[in-house]
Amino acid sequence: MFGDHAAFIIPAYAVSILVILLLIIWLRIQYSNRQKELLILEQSGVKRRAAKTQGENSGK
Amino acid sequence: MMSLLLRDMRLAFRVGGGALTGILFFLVVVTIVPFAVGPDLNLLSKIGPAILWIAALLASLLGLDRLFQQDREDGTLDVIIIQSHSLTAIVFIKCLSHWLANGLPLILATPIFGLFMNMEPLAIAAVLATLIVGTPAITFIGAVGAAATVSLPRGGLLLAVLILPLVIPVLIFGVSATYGAIQDPAPFTSPFLILCALTLFFSVLGPITAGWMLAQSTD
Amino acid sequence: MMSLLLRDMRLAFRVGGGALTGILFFLVVVTIVPFAVGPDLNLLSKIGPAILWIAALLASLLGLDRLFQQDREDGTLDVIIIQSHSLTAIVFIKCLSHWLANGLPLILATPIFGLFMNMEPLAIAAVLATLIVGTPAITFIGAVGAAATVSLPRGGLLLAVLILPLVIPVLIFGVSATYGAIQDPAPFTSPFLILCALTLFFSVLGPITAGWMLAQSTD
Amino acid sequence: MTDVTTKSVGFWAWFWDLANPTRFLAVASWLIPVLAIITVTLLGIGLYLGFSAPQDYQQGATVQIMFIHVPSSWIAMMCYSVMSVSALGSLVWRHPLADVSIRAAAPIGAAFTFLALLTGSLWGKPMWGTWWVWDARLTSVLILFIIYMGLIALSRAIEEPITAARSLAIITLIGFINIPIIKFSVNWWNTLHQPASVSRLAKPAMDVVFLYPLLTMALAYTTLFFTLHLMAMRNEILRRRIRSMRMSAARRIDTQSASQGN
C-alpha cells in the first residue's frame, strides 16, 4: 500500500499513536492516583479550607 | 557595592577554584580535540576558533550555578536583599566579579591554547577580542538561570539548559566575527558590533530579570 | 548501603540534577557544536566522537565536586561516617549512584546524539562502548578530588589540579579506542583494554583514597 | 458597541470565575468527554481521507507522513504559544490558573515536539537521504524540544508552587523568541525544509486531495491537545489541593499539640 516507503510510514504512524496513547494513559493514571489520595485524606478527616472560593492555588 | 565585588573575588580565589578550574577545563578540551581530529594541522587551525569558543562558553557556565546559591544557604543573601536599594546593581556586581575571577583568566590564557591549535596570530587575536567582548554576555544571561535555580541543590546542569536559547546567538555572532577576521569574504565588523550590542543588552536585561527573580525567591 | 544508594538516586532525580538534566546538558553541548564549527556534516562526523567524549566528561564532572560537600554541610556526612564500617564502601556506593543517575542515562542516549552528528553506526557503537567502560573511571577519580575538597576548607583549586592528570589518560585512551574502531590503521583493542584496566584500577584506588581522606576530613 | 463591551465583560467575569478550582473542575468534567468525542471523530475522518489520498508525484507514498508530521509541528508551536500567553497571564494578571496551565502544558508540548522531530526524520531519510541536517528549521525545533525539557525539569525541581511559577513564567517567556525563529527560519535562510505551503492565505500551494485530510488532521490534533491539556490541568489542580490539604493537616495537628503542651 505504501510502496517501498512502508519502512518509514508505518513507524511514523506507530510511534505517533504510541506516544499519544502513553500520554493519555499517564494522565489517567495520575488522575486516579490523585483521586485515591484525596479519598484517603478525606477519610482521615482532613477538610479543605473554608475559604474555598479564593482558590488554594492563588498565584499571589 | 565595591565591598561586595572585593569579597566575591576574594572568595573566588580563596575557596572556589574559579579561575584555575576554568583554565584547566579549557586545557582538557584543547588537549582532546587534536586527538580526535588527528594530526591534520590544517583542519585543526580551521576549527580552532570554534573549539576555543565552545570551551570558553562551557567553562564560563561551570561555576555559575553557585552564583547566588552559596549566599542563600548561609543566610547572606537575605541580608543583602534587605540592605540594598537595588538588586539589579547587586546582580550586576556579582556577575562582574564572577567574570573577573572566572572568565578573564581563561581569556588571557587563550593565546597559549591558540598556539596548541596551530592558529595564526591574527586568528588568535580575533578569538581574544571576541571572547573579551562576548563572554560577559554569557555571564549576564547565566545570572538569570542562576536566579531561577537558586533554591535547587544541584541547579548546575539545569541552568545550562534553561539559558541555551539566549546563549546560542552570542555563540553564533562570536564565532562568525572570528571567522570574519580570518577568512576574506566574511565580514568582521558587523557581527562584532552585534556581539557588543548583545553584551550591552544583556548587561541590562540580565541583572534586571535576575534581580526580580531573586526578590521572589526568598522564603 | 542499599538505602544510601537509593537515597542518593532519589535525591538526584528529585531535585532536577539527575538523569534528565544530564541528558539535556549533553544535548545542549551537541547542539551548540554545529553552531560553532558550522553545519558541515563531514567535519561533524569526524569530530563527533571527540565531542561526545568531551560532553560526557563535562557532564560527569559537573556536580561531582558536590558529591560529599552537601552531605557535609548538612551534617549527614558525620552520621554516615560514624555508622559505617567502611568508608571505602560508602564512597564506592556514592560513586556508583552518581554514575547511575548522571552518567548512565546520558550514555544510553548517545546513539541519538550520534545520529545528530551524522556518525556511522560503527562509530556510534564504539563511542557507546568506550563511554560505558570509561566514564566510571572519571567518577572514581573525581571522588578523590571531591573528598580532597571537602577536607580542606580551601581545597577547591586542588580538585581540578589533582584529578586533571588522572582524567586525561582516560580521555585519551577512550577517544583513541573510538577512532581505532573507525579508522583503519589505528588499533582498537589495546586502548580499549587499557581503558578497562584504568577503570578497574581507579574503582579500587579511588574509593580507598577518597574514604581515607574523608575520615581525615571531619573537624 | 455597548453590546460588545458587555459581552466581553461577561466573558471576563466567566473567565475569572474559572479561577475557582472547584468551578474549573466542574467545567472540565463535562468538557473533557465532549472534546474527546470530537477528537475521535475528526481523527477518524482525517485518517480515512489521508489513506485514500493518491500518491504524490514527487514524494510518493511518503506524503502520508505529512498528515501527522505537519499537525504535530503545529501543535508543538501552538502549545508553546499557549504557555507563553499563560506566562503573561501569570506575571501580569496573576490569574491563578495560568501557572497551572504552564506546568500542565509542558509535557504535552514536549511529546508533540518529539513527534515532529521523529516524523520529520522519518520523512527526511527517504526525501533528503539523511536522518538529520543542521538546518535552521530543524535545529530550532530541536531547541524547542530542549526548552520544553528544561521547563519540565525546572517545574519538577521546585516543589513550592509559587516560587516555581515565577521562574517558570520568566523562562517560558524568554524561550518564546524561538517560536518566530522556527516559523520564519525557512524564509530567512535558504534551507532544505519546505516553506509554508498551506498557510499562505490567498492560494494554498497544495492540491485539495492533500489539503483536506491535512486540515482535518490538524483540527483533530488541536482538539486532542486541548483535551490533554484540560486533563493535565485537572491533575495539577488536584495535586495542589492534596498538597495544601496535607500541609494544613500538619499545621492543624501541630497547633493542637502545641496548645496541649502549654
Add this chain to the structure above:
Amino acid sequence: MKLVIENLNGERSGQPIFSSLNFSLEEGQALVVTGSNGSGKSTLLRVIAGLLNASDGSVLLIDSGQDEGVSPPHEYMHYLGHQNALKLALSVEENLNFWQEFCGIPLIGISEALVKVGLPGIEHLPAAYLSAGQKRRVSIAKLLVSYKPIWVVDEPTSALDKASEVLFAKLIEEHLSSGGMVIAATHQSLGIDSDNNEQIKTLNLDKNRLSSKEQLVD
C-alpha cells in the same frame, strides 16, 4: 521614628500563618515575639523585614514629623536570621569588614565590636574555626559595626552560653536607650524584661493576638 504594623497577614505556600496583627513600636521600644515551634515567629520577622510578601496589610516606618512612611522600611533594619550569614572561608575581620561596608553607616570598629560580644582578639581567625556559640556572637557583632535603628533578630541567643546572654541583653538595652527598636523572636526570655519593663511588648503567636504589659496602639 515609629514602626507601624497594620492588619498584617502572613502565609506560607498558601497556608495562612497569622492574621490581622496590629501594633506599633516607638523609639526605644522592643517587641518580643514568642510562641511554640511552627507558630510563625520567623515568618512574621521575615515579613517585617520584607523577605516575604505579606498576604495583606502593611509595615510602615514613619519618620517623626512626616506623615508618609519611609520606604522601603527594611533599609533601616538589621536582620539576623537562624543562619549566621558568615563566610567560613574568610576571617572574622574580613567578614565584619564586608558587612560594615555593605550596610553603610559604620558605627564602631571591628575589634571594639568583638570586645563587646566577648571575643577580643579573634579578628584573624577564619570563621570556620569558631565554635557554634562563637559564630553566633560574631554575627551579633555584625549588628554593632554599622548603625541601623531597627534590629530584627530571630532567636539571637541560640547556642549562646549564660554569660553571653547577659552580654547580649546589655547590648539590646544600649541600643534601645540610644533610641533604637528591637523585634526579637525567642523561646527564652531575653533577660531584659525585669529592668526595662515599660518598653518591652510581647506578642504570643500561639494565640495570634497581642498582649503587653502596657497598652498598645491598635
Add this chain to the structure above:
Amino acid sequence: MKLVIENLNGERSGQPIFSSLNFSLEEGQALVVTGSNGSGKSTLLRVIAGLLNASDGSVLLIDSGQDEGVSPPHEYMHYLGHQNALKLALSVEENLNFWQEFCGIPLIGISEALVKVGLPGIEHLPAAYLSAGQKRRVSIAKLLVSYKPIWVVDEPTSALDKASEVLFAKLIEEHLSSGGMVIAATHQSLGIDSDNNEQIKTLNLDKNRLSSKEQLVD
C-alpha cells in the same frame, strides 16, 4: 555495657582544648557536658563519637562479661550535632526511612516516632517546609527510629520550645530507663536532673574536671 573514657585529650588545629578526662558511664547513666562557648563541648563529643582523633587517651565500650573493648565504639552511638542531617528536598518520611535503614536495628515506626516528638501527621511534608524547631524535632525522631545504646547529642534542645523540651526530657528518661546511655552537651538544663538525680553526671569543661553528684569511677 559500659563506656570508659580514660585520660582523654582533645585538640583543635594543634591547640589543646581539654586534657586528661577520665570518666565512665554505666547503663542507664547520662553525662551532661556544660561550659561556656568555645570551652570544647562539641570537640569532646566529636572525639567520643570518633569524628576527631584524640591527641591522647582512649574511648572504650566494654560489653558486660567481656574484658576487651568493643571496637569501634562509635557504631553503637547515635550522634546528633549542631546540624540536623536532614535533606530538605526529601519528605520527612523519606528522611527518617533512610536513617532507619542506614543505621540498622529499627526500633519504632516513623509515624510513631513523629508522634513522640509532637509532630504527628507531617510525614509527607518536605523537610524544607518545617520551621527551625520542627526540623530539630525531626532530627530527634531520628534517634528513636533505630536503636543504638548510646546517644551523643550536642545542644539537642536548641530552637525547641518549652513543651518540646519537656517531651525531649521524657524521651531521654525513657532511653535511660531502658538501659541506654546519653552524653549531652547543653547550655540549658535538660530538665531531668531533679527526677533522676543519681544517674546524671555533669562535666563542666570550663574547669576541665569532673564534678558529679555521685561518686565517679575514676
